[in-house]
Amino acid sequence: VADGVEARAEDLARVETADNGALLRSHRRGVMPRVAHNLRYFADRLLALAHPDFETRGHTNHVTWDPAGPAVLITPWNAPLMLATWKIAPALAAGSTVVLKPAEWTPLTASLFADITHGAGLPPGVFNLVQGYGDEVGAALVADADVRRVSFTGSVPTARRIATAAAAHLTPCSFELGGKSPLLVFADADLELAADLAVEQYDNAGQVCLAATRILVEESVRDAFLGHFLDRVTKVTQGDPRDEATGIGPTIHPRHVERVDGFVRRALAAGATPVIGGGRNTGLGGNYYLPTLLTGVAQDSEIVQEEVFGPVLTLQTFPDGDEEEAVRLANGTRFGLAATLVTGDRDRAERITARLVAGTVWVNCFFVRDLSAPFGGSRQSGVGREGGDWSFDFYCDLKNTVTAPGKWEARHG
Template identity: 55%
Template sequence: MKVAGIEVSPDHFIGGERVASSSTFTDYSPIDEEALGEIARGGQREADLAVTAATEAFPAWAALGASGRAVYLHRLADLIDANVERLAPVECVDMAMLLRSLKARLINRGARNYRSYADLAVAYEERVWDSNGTHNRVLRMPSGPAVVITPWNAPFMLSTWKTAPALAAGSTMILKPAEWSPLSCSLLADLVDEAGFPPGVFNIVQGIGEEIGAALVSNPAVSRISFTGSPETARHIGVAAAKNIVPFTGELGGKGPLLVFEDCDLEAAARKAAGQFDDAGQVCLAGTRILVEESVVEPFMELFHRFADEHVLGDPRSDDTTVTPLIHRDHFERVAGFVERARANGDEIVRGGQPAERGGLFYEPTLVIPRSNDSEIVQREVFGPVLTVQTFSEEDEGVALANSTPYGLSGILYTGSSERAERVGRAIRAGTVWVNTFLVRDLTAPFGGIGISGIGREGGDFALDFYSDLKTLQIAEGTTE
């Protein structure tokens, strides 16, 4: 099939070969809701084939060592950089992320993921010490076949973010991309093949989560499971992992606070707050709960609306567009449902609050003043262009509001005080807190959530440790060869 003029295989990639299924599902473009093609719909058969291929390939891949595996990862990274003009248009049409962002940042970030984790694995320094008459070392042992299940937003980058440390650590892979945006991961399989990866090291299977996803996470031959998605799905995966005593990590979304204190650069804070509508709000790290100190709420809101007015709803392939359509008709109805329930609850809709006039899957950037902090619109993740705004009078009250949901993925804080930055930054319960900035990521830093935002950490050595079994080797002093 051809998408954006690029040939894309609709089949799985298992054991180094393309594999079809007896049934398919239809993939639609969010841009116009037109069908892009019929995609192989895997189930128990394909899950078993992929796990078997990964299991058989594991011993040789593990035996290569970090330096041997790094050769393949660097080769794959180079191919990603060389194919940005193929990957970006396909993901744009399939997921409706801004084409300019994909070309400028996100696809190349995939290449950086593979290079960074390859180099981190090679540079690993064993912990070495002497005690109780023994010489001690901590060794990383590759854990075995790993299942990675990725979300529909930024699918290429997030797939590389998860698979890179797994491969670098010596695991073999079964990647299951989201059914709403599987195509850029199919292109990734082509690059894996071109990079010469041994058959079975990197497998990609497509399908519906309740079908092939469930079959993968329940397979007792799987040694690790990594998932990004909803807390509801994570609970099912966690049960399956627990039955087989398999380590599981999950990044499960957020409801991040964006605190604005009176001593901050108010214009910068308002611009960043209005920027949370980017990508139609389909960003788990977004600061969707705007919390403003009462003394500056009026000038802040004036600036916020001014910057929000600059947004342009449109085709993600256009350089003018800032707000894109939502991913799927089902998700559109979910977002609209949140706003309608908020309206019925007595929450005040001060901006937007309805489907956009241009139709399709576009929803107006929406701002809500909730009737109370218990409102559903405050307490649950919407994952759309919907923000709330609340006020506080004292720092402690602002922190309490920031920590008042069951989520804890990220937070944003704007202040001109270094003391407050340290104090409030420590007090906010979240896996990542940004002060006077947003979405700046260091690949060596831990990443993950608190509460229902997730379990475990990704990033740097934290990810490499997850995909490894750690061993303490103790050798008595005086032992001779």
């Protein structure tokens, strides 16, 4: 299957850009190679999956991972094929069959992937694709008594509905949900690096669950940080995602643009100030929304507390040297998916990261990910972890076989 993805990588990249508006160069250079890597990684990981036998009063304990059974995978629209194979690969490697229900806004690469699995020789019924709306198709799938696992990436309200339906049969669920991640910048940080990382949060027009949309800066370096940030962001080109020069493309859908703009308009009405952006890109029209940075926002405001999922960042400050306040602001939402910290002090980095509520913390970097690492969120950012052996623990039923000591009867013939 991975070979088939690589053979059709250009087709997949172009179709996905047409479907969701993400940058074509990103699909070519990063996303589609990652799709193939997802498949190969979990195939290899399966071969290394083992737990050493251990003894209990002379009895041998032997741990195995048995396929759990049919897995329903419901995937989002912001990175459709990559995030789908992040679930498909370990489920198939575990020996569980798969029913994929992709997001209705981005169905196309899932259908191409189904063709690739067929061409690769997967037996009928091993990988299954069902297109449709969540309220119809998704609801029927997660409530089915024959389903043994449900994995969902998306919003908190939808996860609640899935969990309620799955509870009738005690079907285990894995949820990767929203985020409202902080980017903490201390006065001892490399401010140019901090500005680079902040501008990187506009990747995929801000439609990234991990995005550090809440920038928290130590008061004394606020203006210096803003200077570096504005110098960089004004050089980023917004335009056609098929153009190599484009840095920020459109958002996914007219309804989503309206949702993003609604958050910003309400924030402005509540007293927020736009440092940049603050509305639609009228020069481009369509689904383009200007990269936006808002100041003058309160910690309990909607724009700080709720996931916008667009190219919208907020800037808050904390008093000089006040790590307690920095952590309070960073942890001050119902989410806990990720956090980014920029500091030149190793001891401070260790102190702060130990107190941050997040499934992933990046120190002086962003979006460095390894498939061997656990991925998921705390609080309302999710339930469970994916990646490495954690994926197999979910898509399998673990079994411990205990064998008594003694001689076995020899068999002949």
